[in-house]
Amino acid sequence: MTSPTPSPRTGGLPLALGAHLVWGLLPLYLWLVSHVPAFEFVGWRVISSLPLCLLILAWRGQLGELGAALANRRTRLMLLASSVLIAINWVVYVAAIQTEQVYAASVGYYVTPLLSVLAGTLFLGERLTRRQWLAVAISTLGVVILAWEALATLWISLALALSWTAYGFVRKLAPVSALTGLSIEVMVLFLPALAVAGYFAQGPTGSALLGGWQDAALVLFSGVVTAVPLVLFAMAAQRLTYSTMGMIQFISPSMVFVLGLVFFHKPLDGAQLVSFALIWTAIALFVWDLLARPRTA
Numbered sequence: 001m002t003s004p005t006p007s008p009r010t011g012g013l014p015l016a017l018g019a020h021l022v023w024g025l026l027p028l029y030l031w032l033v034s035h036v037p038a039f040e041f042v043g044w045r046v047i048s049s050l051p052l053c054l055l056i057l058a059w060r061g062q063l064g065e066l067g068a069a070l071a072n073r074r075t076r077l078m079l080l081a082s083s084v085l086i087a088i089n090w091v092v093y094v095a096a097i098q099t100e101q102v103y104a105a106s107v108g109y110y111v112t113p114l115l116s117v118l119a120g121t122l123f124l125g126e127r128l129t130r131r132q133w134l135a136v137a138i139s140t141l142g143v144v145i146l147a148w149e150a151l152a153t154l155w156i157s158l159a160l161a162l163s164w165t166a167y168g169f170v171r172k173l174a175p176v177s178a179l180t181g182l183s184i185e186v187m188v189l190f191l192p193a194l195a196v197a198g199y200f201a202q203g204p205t206g207s208a209l210l211g212g213w214q215d216a217a218l219v220l221f222s223g224v225v226t227a228v229p230l231v232l233f234a235m236a237a238q239r240l241t242y243s244t245m246g247m248i249q250f251i252s253p254s255m256v257f258v259l260g261l262v263f264f265h266k267p268l269d270g271a272q273l274v275s276f277a278l279i280w281t282a283i284a285l286f287v288w289d290l291l292a293r294p295r296t297a
Contacts, residue, residue, distance in 0.1 A: 117246045
């Protein structure tokens with residue numbers, strides 16, 4: 001007998017919230033490694049993620065899933081695409097935070113939920129309630145205000161939004177478990193990551209791992225920071241509708257937005273404050289509807 005599918009409240013929702021909590025605090029970690037070039041850091045991020053993923057798979061007795069997934073041509077192609085998308089997203093995001101384009105990164109992930117809701121309704125046949133459509137309309141207004149205030153860095157925001165929306169969409173459709181999918185993604189990126197790490201090791205500053213044990217530990221910790229939220233996200237994507245996943249994604253950029261204000265000391269103007277209030281009103285409305293429906297059912 002198969003176990004019942006968890007409801008969003010008891011299954012997918014906590015997983016999604018956990019992933020976005022980690023991502024919301026990620027700029028603090030990236031600030032600690034801001035002296036490492038973005039490409040080199042992403043290379044070490046991939047290299048350090050692979051052993052961790054394989055160890056967890058072995059501990060859970062799921063190594064056989066790797067072979068089964070790789071034997072399926074459709075799955076291979078989907079995970080190849082998701083690997084490229086997540087690599088683009090990582091490089092752009094790390095570079096944005098390192099250059100203190102915190103608000104540009106935040107706007108990118110504010111646009112992402114709207115694209116996710118659009119993809120869910122157009123391609124997956126998902127339907128929204130009236131309250132949810134109202135939440136989408138309110139959040140769209142808030143995002144338009146934010147984007148208009150940041151036209152100079154809009155390319156950063158769009159690159160992040162498009163790459164992440166496409167990644168989440170592919171991972172939702174890929175017939176593979178969260179951890180197995182992530183393991184294959186970092187396997188695909190492993191050799192390019194080694195090449196990048198080797199290139200920077202030959203440079204004038206040398207490898208980031210040779211800057212002292214503290215730097216080495218921080219860089220290698222990127223495997224944990226990478227694997228944990230991505231696995232939580234992929235697990236949540238398999239339990240929640242893509243539209244719901246999209247609206248929940250407002251949480252992490254809102255945290256990044258606050259960090260930009262209180263930690264990176266970026267000025268906040270009136271338009272950004274209005275946009276922030278609109279977006280959080282939309283989040284509250286959407287989550288209220290999400291939590292109310294299981295009770296009324």
